[in-house]
Amino acid sequence: MIEAKTISVNIDExxxxxxxxxxLASGVTCILGQNGAGKSTLLKCLxxxxxxxxxxxxxxxHDIAKCNIxxxxxxxxxxxxxxxxxxxxxxxxxxxxxxxxFIVTSxxxxxxxxxxxxxxxxxxxxLKDRSYSTLSGGEKQRVQIARVLAQLDxxxxxxxxKYLFLDEPxxxxxxxxxxxxxxxxxxxxxxxxxxxxxxxxxxISCEIADNLILLKAGQVLGHSKANDLExxxxxxxxxxxxxxxVSAQNGRTYFYF
Numbered sequence: 001m002i003e004a005k006t007i008s009v010n011i012d013e014x015x016x017x018x019x020x021x022x023x024l025a026s027g028v029t030c031i032l033g034q035n036g037a038g039k040s041t042l043l044k045c046l047x048x049x050x051x052x053x054x055x056x057x058x059x060x061x062h063d064i065a066k067c068n069i070x071x072x073x074x075x076x077x078x079x080x081x082x083x084x085x086x087x088x089x090x091x092x093x094x095x096x097x098x099x100x101x102f103i104v105t106s107x108x109x110x111x112x113x114x115x116x117x118x119x120x121x122x123x124x125x126x127l128k129d130r131s132y133s134t135l136s137g138g139e140k141q142r143v144q145i146a147r148v149l150a151q152l153d154x155x156x157x158x159x160x161x162k163y164l165f166l167d168e169p170x171x172x173x174x175x176x177x178x179x180x181x182x183x184x185x186x187x188x189x190x191x192x193x194x195x196x197x198x199x200x201x202x203x204i205s206c207e208i209a210d211n212l213i214l215l216k217a218g219q220v221l222g223h224s225k226a227n228d229l230e231x232x233x234x235x236x237x238x239x240x241x242x243x244x245x246v247s248a249q250n251g252r253t254y255f256y257f
Contacts, residue, residue, distance in 0.1 A: 001025050002046050002064075002163060002194075007055035009041055016041045017218045019055070024163065027210035028185060028195045030226075032202065034238055038218040039198045040081065040167050046196060047078045047165045060161075073101035076163040077148035083140040083172070091127045091135065091143045095119055098151030117155055118146035123180065137172035145169065145181065152193065160192030167198045182208055202234065202242075202255045231255070 002024040009017040017038045024046060031039045044050035045057055048064045057064045059072065077098065085094065095118055099111040119125040122142040127135060132143065152162050166185075170178040185195060185208050199205040205212065206226040214221040214237050221237055234242045234255060244255045 001058075001060065003058045004042070004046060004052075005055050005058065007045060007052040007057060009038075009045060009050060010053050011041070015218060017045070017052075020215075020218070020220055021055075022046075022213050022220060022223070024194055024196050026160075026192065026194050028189050028197065028208050029211045029213060030205040030209040031196070031198045031213045031215055032205055032237065033215035033221075037215045039215055042213075042215065043078075043165050043167055043196060043198050047076055047163070048072055049078065070101050073151070075161065076165065077151040078165040079144055079148050079167060079169055081167045081171070083137065083144055085132055089132045091124065091130050091132050091139075092116070092119070094132050094143050095146045095150050098147040098149070101151065102153075111150075114153060114155060115146070115150045118149040119143070121149060121154070121184065122146045123177070138174060138177060141169070141172040142177065145184075152188075154188065154191075156191070158192055159188060162193055164188065164193055164195045165197075166195065168200065169197060170199075170201070170204065178204070202229075206253070206255075229253075229255075 004020055004022050006019045006021050007017060008019060020042060031042060033039050041050060045052055051065060059067055092115060095115040099107065099115060103111060119128055122145050124142045124146060127139055127143065148164060152159060152164060170181055173181065182204060189195060206229060209226045212224045212226055212229065214224060216237055231242050231244055240257060242255050242257060244253050246253050
């Protein structure tokens with residue numbers, strides 16, 4: 001379990017997060033909120049990428065700031081928003097970076113096998129030897145998703161005790177590949193992986209999430225089960241009037257502006 005206990009974060013003398021408490025346990029948790037609410041910063045704090053100025057983030061009961069970096073990297077993987085890389089790597093090289101925490105001297109055939117399987121899983125195996133810099137935004141995002149899959153050894157039957165952090169994982173994807181990522185998240189969840197995702201699409205969040213963290217102006221406005229989300233709460237969260245409709249096909253509630 002990962003737990004933030006009354007954390008606050010200042011960046012460039014600006015208070016980004018204030019007294020935030022939340023827990024990442026099993027299942028899928030999505031963070032919703034306006035631009036600039038602190039969603040990405042919270043994800044980085046929970047994954048150990050950003051230090052807190054007050055409070056503490058505990059990773060399986062230990063202060064995450066004191067955790068061994070290699071050991072941490074073997075238990076959690078992070079997909080950030082930035083997809084650009086400043087060096088002429090091939091797509092397979094990017095995915096192999098996910099195996100780095102497990103490589104002591106040199107890569108083993110198993111590492112290559114896992115990386116190639118990850119590319120196949122996201123439908124990007126044909127891009128394996130392409131220069132990463134020549135790929136489209138959506139292709140880069142799929143390659144980066146393959147990287148975090150390889151890092152988590154995603155082919156294992158049991159992924160309990162591991163964590164995946166996704167910052168807007170569908171932002172560059174077309175509808176087909178968005179649906180494939182949604183299905184992939186469901187598969188990983190069934191294997192016991194704990195997943196935290198920053199999302200802008202409310203309806204995708206409600207489809208994939210067990211729990212929601214509602215973040216506004218650096219503070220937690222509330223926590224919600226996806227099935228319990230209400231119009232009034234979202235209107236307050238986004239400072240915009242939302243409405244909903246219930247699908248006659250699947251009975252699911254969809255929100256729209």
